[in-house]
Amino acid sequence: MSENLVSLKDVEVSFTSGSIKKIEKQVLKGVSFDIKPGEILGLAGESGSGKSTIAKTILKMVAIKAGSMERTTNHPQMIFQDPYGSLNPAYSISWIMQEPLRMSTKMNAAQRREKVVEMLKEVGLDETYMERKPGELSGGQRQRICIGTALMREPRLLIADEPVSALDVTVAAQVLALLKRLHDEKGIAILFISHDLRTMYNFCDRIMILRDGRIIEEGTPKELYRNPREEYTRLLLKSAGI
Amino acid sequence: MKKWLKKHKNFNFIAGAIITGVLLLTVLIGIFATPYDTTQMNVADKFAKPSFAHWMGCDNYGRDILSRVMEGMGNTFLIAVLTVLIGTVFGVIIGALCGYFGGLLDDILMRINDVLFSFPSILLALVIISLLGTGRLNVTLALGIAFIPSFARIVRSEVKKQCSLDYVKSAALMGAGHMRIIFVHILPNIMPVLLSSVMIGFNNAVLAEAGLSYLGIGVQPPAASLGRMLSEAQSFLFTAPWYAIFPGLVIVLTVLGFALLAEGTTEEE
Numbered sequence: 001m002s003e004n005l006v007s008l009k010d011v012e013v014s015f016t017s018g019s020i021k022k023i024e025k026q027v028l029k030g031v032s033f034d035i036k037p038g039e040i041l042g043l044a045g046e047s048g049s050g051k052s053t054i055a056k057t058i059l060k061m062v063a064i065k066a067g068s069m070e071r072t073t074n075h076p077q078m079i080f081q082d083p084y085g086s087l088n089p090a091y092s093i094s095w096i097m098q099e100p101l102r103m104s105t106k107m108n109a110a111q112r113r114e115k116v117v118e119m120l121k122e123v124g125l126d127e128t129y130m131e132r133k134p135g136e137l138s139g140g141q142r143q144r145i146c147i148g149t150a151l152m153r154e155p156r157l158l159i160a161d162e163p164v165s166a167l168d169v170t171v172a173a174q175v176l177a178l179l180k181r182l183h184d185e186k187g188i189a190i191l192f193i194s195h196d197l198r199t200m201y202n203f204c205d206r207i208m209i210l211r212d213g214r215i216i217e218e219g220t221p222k223e224l225y226r227n228p229r230e231e232y233t234r235l236l237l238k239s240a241g242i
Numbered sequence: 243m244k245k246w247l248k249k250h251k252n253f254n255f256i257a258g259a260i261i262t263g264v265l266l267l268t269v270l271i272g273i274f275a276t277p278y279d280t281t282q283m284n285v286a287d288k289f290a291k292p293s294f295a296h297w298m299g300c301d302n303y304g305r306d307i308l309s310r311v312m313e314g315m316g317n318t319f320l321i322a323v324l325t326v327l328i329g330t331v332f333g334v335i336i337g338a339l340c341g342y343f344g345g346l347l348d349d350i351l352m353r354i355n356d357v358l359f360s361f362p363s364i365l366l367a368l369v370i371i372s373l374l375g376t377g378r379l380n381v382t383l384a385l386g387i388a389f390i391p392s393f394a395r396i397v398r399s400e401v402k403k404q405c406s407l408d409y410v411k412s413a414a415l416m417g418a419g420h421m422r423i424i425f426v427h428i429l430p431n432i433m434p435v436l437l438s439s440v441m442i443g444f445n446n447a448v449l450a451e452a453g454l455s456y457l458g459i460g461v462q463p464p465a466a467s468l469g470r471m472l473s474e475a476q477s478f479l480f481t482a483p484w485y486a487i488f489p490g491l492v493i494v495l496t497v498l499g500f501a502l503l504a505e506g507t508t509e510e511e
Contacts, residue, residue: 061411061414075415077415078415080412081408082408085408085409086407086409086411086412087412088413089431090430090431091430099413099416100416100417103417103418149412153416153417
């Protein structure tokens with residue numbers, strides 16, 4: 001179990017835009033880090049620093065230009081920032097949550113429904129939500145559904161890309177508590193992406209600071225707080241009011 | 243309020259279903275029996291006004307308009323429905339693939355689409371008919387092909403819009419393949435837009451059929467179609483207004499019925 005779930009070595013990723021005159025923009029400029037089983041790893045940085053690109057790299061949604069990425073976990077799952085766009089509005093909650101099972105298991109409809117009811121309880125909802133459409137749910141409820149759906153394939157790594165920044169403070173705290181509990185109970189590793197160091201301070205085991213496509217600092221929240229090596233980290237801490 | 247809304251939606255649906263149902267029933271009856279022979283000319287009844295004997299009156303050859311409307315509806319419905327079907331099926335497939343995958347495939351297919359789109363669809367249909375020859379089937383085929391570009395374009399832009407939403411990425415993470423993502427996850431979400439463009443398409447198909455029949459390359463006389471009857475009635479608008487009014491009314495009712503039906507189904511959530 002000591003094997004890393006994901007390990008990135010000098011990963012470079014760039015995007016090209018324009019169809020005739022190609023404009024290349026390098027987003028990641030040599031990123032190396034490991035995600036160990038069962039840890040909560042925070043990834044902090046301003047918007048545009050490449051946080052989401054790292055998530056996409058791990059999910060193999062973008063091509064790596066240089067460096068390497070090794071993954072020992074097969075299907076890491078992701079929770080998105082916008083809970084309104086991440087659930088298919090055309091289907092019921094039950095249908096959406098069954099989809100991962102439909103794709104990866106040979107369960108019949110009754111077994112799948114049973115599993116959905118179980119999972120709904122696990123994320124703090126009940127079976128009355130089964131036949132509802134995402135449009136009838138609040139942001140916090142949707143995010144719970146997203147977490148439940150992500151857990152359906154029993155991933156060992158969950159990537160949470162700003163999972164609570166679209167929610168108001170009390171709901172955000174509840175969703176974070178849910179993530180923490182699921183992490184404690186199931187031992188799922190979480191890559192927690194955020195720009196909010198204040199949230200990460202209490203939530204993460206380890207925090208990495210990303211700036212301009214490079215990881216400039218890394219450490220436990222306490223280390224970063226007590227002894228930030230980089231000026232930029234100090235600035236982030238200050239703006240978070242810690 | 244919610245109850246009232248639900249009732250209202252059902253009203254749309256029911257009204258649409260009744261109108262379309264009655265029209266379809268008339269078409270079905272028309273296939274087996276019409277009050278009079280649709281091609282039987284009768285000098286004595288020339289321009290007969292609507293009466294109990296001839297509910298919709300008679301045309302310039304003394305033919306019963308109701309009978310011809312019944313036959314014409316059948317032809318027009320068939321052509322319009324098949325046209326829209328061809329346009330929608332191919333339009334959805336091409337548009338969805340282009341919108342989803344993008345890249346070179348998208349560039350090539352959409353440029354071809356642009357070229358086709360730059361011709362008026364009637365002209366495009368004319369070209370195809372001149373290659374295939376006239377006749378009901380060829381007209382349908384020609385109009386269907388001419389309708390593909392507009393559907394493809396609408397579907398492409400809608401699919402592209404949906405692709406930027408996270409539920410599409412989420413579906414990939416669930417383990418769904420490309421085809422499943424396109425046709426199971428994305429397609430239901432573009433249905434409202436697609437349905438309304440199908441309605442407009444149906445409308446346009448009826449009009450295009452009328453246009454082609456008017457030019458003499460659509461439904462061939464003495465067979466009737468609503469479009470053909472309208473264009474024939476044009477010359478007698480003042481002597482026999484009922485000749486134009488009734489086929490026109492049927493077209494209006496057809497489009498209205500379909501539109502209500504579409505509204506009822508898309509909002510019934």
